[in-house]
Each structure stands twice: as C-alpha cells, then as structure tokens.
Amino acid sequence: MTGRSRRDSRGDVISLAQASRAWFRVSLQTFGGPAGQISVMHRELVDERRWIGERRFLHALSYCTLLPGPEAQQLAIYLGWLLNGTIGGLIAGTLFVLPGFVAIMALSVLYAGWGESLAVSALFAGVAPAVLAIVAQAVVRVSGRALRNRVLVVLAVAAFVALALLAVPFPIVVGAAGLAGFVLGRTRPEWFQSAGHSAASDDEPAPLIPDNALHGETRSRSRTARLLAVGVLFWGAPLLVLGMVLGDDNVFVEEGRFFSGAALVTFGGAYAVLSYVAQRAVEVYGWLAPGEMVRGLAMAESTPGPLIQVVQFVGFMGAYRHPGSLDPWVAGVLGATIVTWVTYVPCFLFIFLGAPYVEALRHNQSLAAALTAITAAVVGVIANLAVYFAIHTLFAEANDRRWGLVHIEVPNLSTISPRAMAVAVLALLLLFRLRWSVLKILGACALVGGAAHLVAS
Numbered sequence: 001m002t003g004r005s006r007r008d009s010r011g012d013v014i015s016l017a018q019a020s021r022a023w024f025r026v027s028l029q030t031f032g033g034p035a036g037q038i039s040v041m042h043r044e045l046v047d048e049r050r051w052i053g054e055r056r057f058l059h060a061l062s063y064c065t066l067l068p069g070p071e072a073q074q075l076a077i078y079l080g081w082l083l084n085g086t087i088g089g090l091i092a093g094t095l096f097v098l099p100g101f102v103a104i105m106a107l108s109v110l111y112a113g114w115g116e117s118l119a120v121s122a123l124f125a126g127v128a129p130a131v132l133a134i135v136a137q138a139v140v141r142v143s144g145r146a147l148r149n150r151v152l153v154v155l156a157v158a159a160f161v162a163l164a165l166l167a168v169p170f171p172i173v174v175g176a177a178g179l180a181g182f183v184l185g186r187t188r189p190e191w192f193q194s195a196g197h198s199a200a201s202d203d204e205p206a207p208l209i210p211d212n213a214l215h216g217e218t219r220s221r222s223r224t225a226r227l228l229a230v231g232v233l234f235w236g237a238p239l240l241v242l243g244m245v246l247g248d249d250n251v252f253v254e255e256g257r258f259f260s261g262a263a264l265v266t267f268g269g270a271y272a273v274l275s276y277v278a279q280r281a282v283e284v285y286g287w288l289a290p291g292e293m294v295r296g297l298a299m300a301e302s303t304p305g306p307l308i309q310v311v312q313f314v315g316f317m318g319a320y321r322h323p324g325s326l327d328p329w330v331a332g333v334l335g336a337t338i339v340t341w342v343t344y345v346p347c348f349l350f351i352f353l354g355a356p357y358v359e360a361l362r363h364n365q366s367l368a369a370a371l372t373a374i375t376a377a378v379v380g381v382i383a384n385l386a387v388y389f390a391i392h393t394l395f396a397e398a399n400d401r402r403w404g405l406v407h408i409e410v411p412n413l414s415t416i417s418p419r420a421m422a423v424a425v426l427a428l429l430l431l432f433r434l435r436w437s438v439l440k441i442l443g444a445c446a447l448v449g450g451a452a453h454l455v456a457s
Helices: 016-027 033-048 054-065 071-114 118-146 150-164 170-187 221-246 251-263 270-284 292-301 307-321 328-360 365-394 418-433 438-456
Strands: 005-007 013-015 398-403 406-411
Touching: 013 016, 016 033, 016 071, 033 054, 033 071, 033 118, 033 365, 054 071, 054 118, 054 328, 054 365, 071 292, 071 307, 071 328, 118 150, 118 365, 118 418, 118 438, 150 170, 150 365, 170 365, 221 251, 221 328, 251 270, 251 307, 251 328, 270 292, 270 307, 292 307, 307 328, 365 406, 365 418, 418 438
Parallel strands: none
Antiparallel strands: 005 013, 398 406
C-alpha cells in the first residue's frame, strides 16, 4: 500500500488526484467558521464518499481541538494524511486555505485602494446570514453522531454553559472534558462504548476504506527529530531570508515574529485571540486603525477558509502602510503572504508529528473515552459559536451583562436587521427543506441579500 492511494473494500483506488479533486471541492465550501467547515468535511468524506469512518473522523477531530490554531484546517490535514500520507495532508491543508487566501488578498487590495466599496458591503450582506444555516446544520449533524447517550449530552450542555454563560476559557473546558472522560472511562466504560470512538452504530454504513487500509507511519525518535527540524526550518526560513536582505527592523520580520508567537497560543479558535491581535496591531505596531479589525473579520467570515485568515488582512495593511523601500502594493502582498505562512506551517507540523501517536491510541480504552468526551464537548463549542455568530450577524448591537459568575452577551432587539433575518431564514429553508448544496445556497443568498442591500443603499 503506497502513500499515494488507498484501496476500498471493493478494490477501488482513492488516488491522489481523486482525493485532490475532493479537497478542492471542500475548499470552495469552507464558509461559516469551524462549525460549517467541519460539517462540510463530514458530509463530503463520511456521508457521501464514505472514505472515512465516523469513529476515525471524530477521533481525529478530538485531537485537533486540543491544538493551537484552526482546528478545521488541522482536521483537513489529518484526514488528508489518513487517505494519502504526507503528500495528501499537504495538499488537503493547502487547498483548505487557498481560496480564502486569494479572496482576502483581493479584498485587502480593494480595501487599501478604494476603501469600503458598496459592492463588497453588498456581498457581505448576502453571504454572512446564509452562513448561519451552515453552522446550524453542523450542530445538528455533529450532535446527532457524537451524543449517543445522556452522559455525553450532559458533557455537551456543560461545555456550552461554561463557554456561553460563565466565560470559562476554551482550554479549560476541553481539558476538563478530557479528564472527565478519562476518569469515567476507567470506572464506567460502558458510558462511552456507544459513541463515535467505539463501534459504529448498526444504521451507519461501514466506510468503503477499511481502517487498516488508511495511512499509518512507524513512530520513532529519529522520525520525530527529522520532522521537527525540517518543519522549524521551513517555518522560520522566510524570516531569516528577509532579515538578511532587508534587516531585522523591517515590518515583514516584525509581523512574522508576532504572528509566529500568536500561532502557538490560538487555543479556542480565532475569536479567542483576535482581541489580543487587534490591541497589538492598533496600539503597539500601528498596522491598523481602530475599528479595522472588525472589517477584516467580516472579510474572513464571508470568504472560504478559517476565520483566523483575518490575520492576512492585518499583515497586508501593516506592510502596505509601512512598506520601507518597497512599493506599497508589493509590500502588502508580501506581508500578507508572510503572515499566512507563519500562521499555517505550525498546523502541518503539529499533525505530522502527532498523528501517528494519536492513531496508536485509538484502541486505548481510557484515552478513547477521553477523546469521546472531548468530542461531546465540541458539540457545545460549536453551539456556542453558532449563538455568537447569530448575535453578531442578525443584530447591529449587543451588550455584555453580568450577574455574579454569569457573563452573557445580550443582543439589542431594536437593532435587528430584517434583511439579514430574511436571508438567514431563506438559507435554512434551502438547506433543510430543499436540501440545496452549500455553494448553491451561498450563491442564491449573495444575490438576494446583495440586491436588497444595494436597493436599501
């Protein structure tokens, strides 16, 4: 069995070209943050193509939620690695972010040159509410498969309450869920045997590719050392070259260093780190003007790819405004590329280093229970993201309210957008009743919402 293809139980071959086409299709549908992106991958690879089994998908997802960085992109790397080895992981992870990189680069150029375009605002007005339907589908799909008993439901609800009402940091929520699963898995293992990390349920078709036919690698210290050395070299090489050519005090090295550090602490998704990035970018480095991070986030929310791709906008604007000896447009493109590079290279490194060890632990009952519990908590995390996104898409204003330990964001009902609400309802009907594809729904809602926005303007 080579690293370039995998045979299914009928003798078919999942070639690298075939897998690449599937990943390209996935990459065009990665709207809606991690919830929508995970839903798209699940539908494409588990439900429709049946290349990956339910338990392998959830096992990989549980590991990716523990890592800093965008968990959906890391999940794509992991699944690509399972299907076609290292080259498969590289292709899956790269394609996952490529459409968003191109889209945000174009929007950054448009913003830098022409400010807030009416056409861009119209696009955001149509696409953003449609994303709510994708997120809602993710909650339904993942919860239906991950929450197999009352214990896991309780863990999911507890995770949602901790995040949405008590403002508990994401790493603590995930760590507590994993610890609870580990302990309960040793004392009451039957509570976790019906979840996705154990046997698949009888009503779920078996994956076309058997588990033992998926990619695996021998774990060794020498492999880990080689991979770590190569990964760190690739991660830092652009900064070393720019430092030697332009000096250590240029904006590109400055951005590269800052976002290299940010890439290692982005636990809990993009929203958890954006306040820190915005504060430093505005008040310390002067890359952005106050309020511009929100516009960058709107770009990231309305284009395919991880929400953390907003850092590309920061990198573009910072270099565009501080180009040094370079042309501002060249500097902007280079800055955006450097920031994207240092943000995502660690993701590949984390997966290629850890995946062989995580795969070896699939049959460890206690650790499998811990990952099952984390997967249940992820349902609560996705639900919390759905609520957050709904508040900030359907309402113009929201206020923080505190009652003792309870900390909740309450929308100002008088600021509801009827246009956004109508587009969101349309998207829900198209998705759940008419079962349109995500691409068709986004296109239809972009036309309807954008036209309404232009008429209103």
